[in-house]
Amino acid sequence: MRLGSFGGGSFGDSFLPYWQVARRSFQRYATYRGATAAGVFTNTLFGFMKVAVLLAVYRQAAGPGGRIGAFDETDVVTFTFVSQGLLTTMGAYVGMQLAERIRSGDVVADLYRPLHFPGYWLAHDLGRAGYQLLARGLPPVLIGALVFTYRLPPDGRAAAAFALSLGLAALVSFAIRYLVILSGFWVVDVRGPWSLTGFVLMFFAGLIVPLNFFPAWLDRLARMTPFPALVQTPIEIFLGKAPGGAAAALAYQAVWAAALLALAERVTRRAFRKVVVHGG
Amino acid sequence: MGDAAALYWRLVGAQVRGAWQYRLSFAALTVGSTLATVLDLLAIVVIFEQAESLAGWTFDEVLLLYAATAVPFGIADLFVSPVEDTWEHVRLGVFDRYLIRPAGAFAQVCGDGFQLRRAGRIVQPLAALGLAVSRVDARWSGGRALFLVLTVAAGTAIYGAIWALTASGAFWATEAREVANSFTYGGGFLAQYPLDVVTGSLRRLTLIVPLAFVNYLPVTWLLGRPDALGLPAWAPFLAPAVAAALCAAAALAWRAGVRHYRGAGS
Numbered sequence: 001m002r003l004g005s006f007g008g009g010s011f012g013d014s015f016l017p018y019w020q021v022a023r024r025s026f027q028r029y030a031t032y033r034g035a036t037a038a039g040v041f042t043n044t045l046f047g048f049m050k051v052a053v054l055l056a057v058y059r060q061a062a063g064p065g066g067r068i069g070a071f072d073e074t075d076v077v078t079f080t081f082v083s084q085g086l087l088t089t090m091g092a093y094v095g096m097q098l099a100e101r102i103r104s105g106d107v108v109a110d111l112y113r114p115l116h117f118p119g120y121w122l123a124h125d126l127g128r129a130g131y132q133l134l135a136r137g138l139p140p141v142l143i144g145a146l147v148f149t150y151r152l153p154p155d156g157r158a159a160a161a162f163a164l165s166l167g168l169a170a171l172v173s174f175a176i177r178y179l180v181i182l183s184g185f186w187v188v189d190v191r192g193p194w195s196l197t198g199f200v201l202m203f204f205a206g207l208i209v210p211l212n213f214f215p216a217w218l219d220r221l222a223r224m225t226p227f228p229a230l231v232q233t234p235i236e237i238f239l240g241k242a243p244g245g246a247a248a249a250l251a252y253q254a255v256w257a258a259a260l261l262a263l264a265e266r267v268t269r270r271a272f273r274k275v276v277v278h279g280g
Numbered sequence: 281m282g283d284a285a286a287l288y289w290r291l292v293g294a295q296v297r298g299a300w301q302y303r304l305s306f307a308a309l310t311v312g313s314t315l316a317t318v319l320d321l322l323a324i325v326v327i328f329e330q331a332e333s334l335a336g337w338t339f340d341e342v343l344l345l346y347a348a349t350a351v352p353f354g355i356a357d358l359f360v361s362p363v364e365d366t367w368e369h370v371r372l373g374v375f376d377r378y379l380i381r382p383a384g385a386f387a388q389v390c391g392d393g394f395q396l397r398r399a400g401r402i403v404q405p406l407a408a409l410g411l412a413v414s415r416v417d418a419r420w421s422g423g424r425a426l427f428l429v430l431t432v433a434a435g436t437a438i439y440g441a442i443w444a445l446t447a448s449g450a451f452w453a454t455e456a457r458e459v460a461n462s463f464t465y466g467g468g469f470l471a472q473y474p475l476d477v478v479t480g481s482l483r484r485l486t487l488i489v490p491l492a493f494v495n496y497l498p499v500t501w502l503l504g505r506p507d508a509l510g511l512p513a514w515a516p517f518l519a520p521a522v523a524a525a526l527c528a529a530a531a532l533a534w535r536a537g538v539r540h541y542r543g544a545g546s
Binding site (some may be wrong): 051193 | 403
């Protein structure tokens with residue numbers, strides 16, 4: 001058993017086990033119907049509260065028919081509800097069992113699995129994200145539509161780009177949270193870095209206020225980080241209002257996804273060497 | 281009652297000593313808690329970068345409104361929010377352990393989950409309160425300062441009662457935890473902004489939940505602003521009575537919940 005070198009085969013060996021992991025993870029989340037309903041209630045109520053605040057800001061700043069950044073009133077409403085829909089999907093404050101397994105040391109058992117370690121947890125998280133997109137993401141958007149009018153993607157290409165963008169966003173979200181949790185191999189308590197990441201992620205992803213509302217310098221600063229890729233970028237693509245166009249926005253997400261997943265791979269290797277040192 | 285208080289402070293002391301063993305971790309978590317509130321304020325600053333006023337409120341006025349909810353929310357978060365752990369205790373079937381000790385379960389749950397790091401969430405709101413008080417024109421006097429202190433006290437009681445009331449739901453519907461978050465954290469979010477921005481059923485909800493009494497009504501009175509909810513002029517002075525009534529309701533709900541609780545049977 002090549003423990004130090006990664007628990008087993010490479011990701012390309014066979015896709016099937018990862019698909020099964022993702023499916024089981026999806027089913028596991030689907031078991032808690034009451035919790036899902038409670039979450040939908042909360043996300044929706046927050047959506048209405050945020051829309052009230054942001055529309056007041058918008059009307060004050062832009063006046064009737066005006067816009068903030070590239071956004072008009074319909075964009076602000078659409079952004080708010082779609083971002084509420086993406087909140088749990090993109091994992092703001094969504095932990096992974098991995099954190100507890102590292103703390104307790106059970107993670108050692110995961111190394112015996114003949115699966116690529118980050119790939120296993122990625123499959124796990126994508127199963128969760130898929131369930132939460134359908135069960136927790138869609139309902140607040142649909143309920144909001146009973147009261148407000150949304151802007152829909154301008155054409156089929158924008159809709160397809162949005163779907164692709166959601167997938168890339170899920171990869172970036174996973175990589176960020178995985179890296180923070182993996183720091184548990186070095187620090188005793190990951191809750192500090194974890195809660196800090198949670199807040200920074202919320203703010204720079206556009207989950208508190210759309211980046212369009214930021215002053216220009218803060219907007220530029222935010223877009224140098226991977227966080228907008230989680231929520232701001234997909235919704236800009238959805239609205240057909242990505243600065244620089246949908247292709248550039250997708251490329252931005254893809255570059256961050258690739259870079260962070262590669263980093264996750266490297267950090268995993270280093271973490272495992274550390275486990276071997278402490279093992280026994 | 282004296283027993284409960286003594287036990288509560290023993291538990292708090294134990295938690296503080298425990299956290300102090302991991303000083304770096306404690307420091308990181310406290311900084312994290314402080315930064316969390318900084319982001320709330322940053323959102324308001326960003327909003328005022330776009331708009332000079334919000335529903336007729338200036339930045340300084342919104343700052344006072346913000347501080348008048350964030351300070352009580354932070355204090356209630358420090359002392360009462362551990363009652364949220366009840367959801368987890370009931371789900372795992374381990375709530376029984378609080379019932380076999382000769383002291384109130386409520387004090388035990390709150391003491392057991394006490395985290396000193398949450399004090400970090402009061403630091404920045406207190407600074408904001410000081411700044412706002414020095415900047416707004418509220419014709420400050422001894423009486424008005426006392427009114428502000430009572431407002432913070434009543435607000436703390438209201439938030440604490442909302443936490444206790446919603447956590448009592450754990451005894452009936454273990455999966456409904458997130459609904460509780462709508463009222464605790466959702467309430468804390470909405471109260472940061474002038475209630476003039478909300479309309480319809482959401483506005484009525486702020487009177488039922490009674491968020492409006494935490495900061496909006498008292499601050500409109502202090503600033504001499506019109507109250508968008510259209511309540512009588514004496515409504516802001518009802519805050520302590522509303523807080524007392526809500527605490528009584530929370531106590532009844534908690535007791536009913538504890539009576540309703542059935543262990544895991546193992």
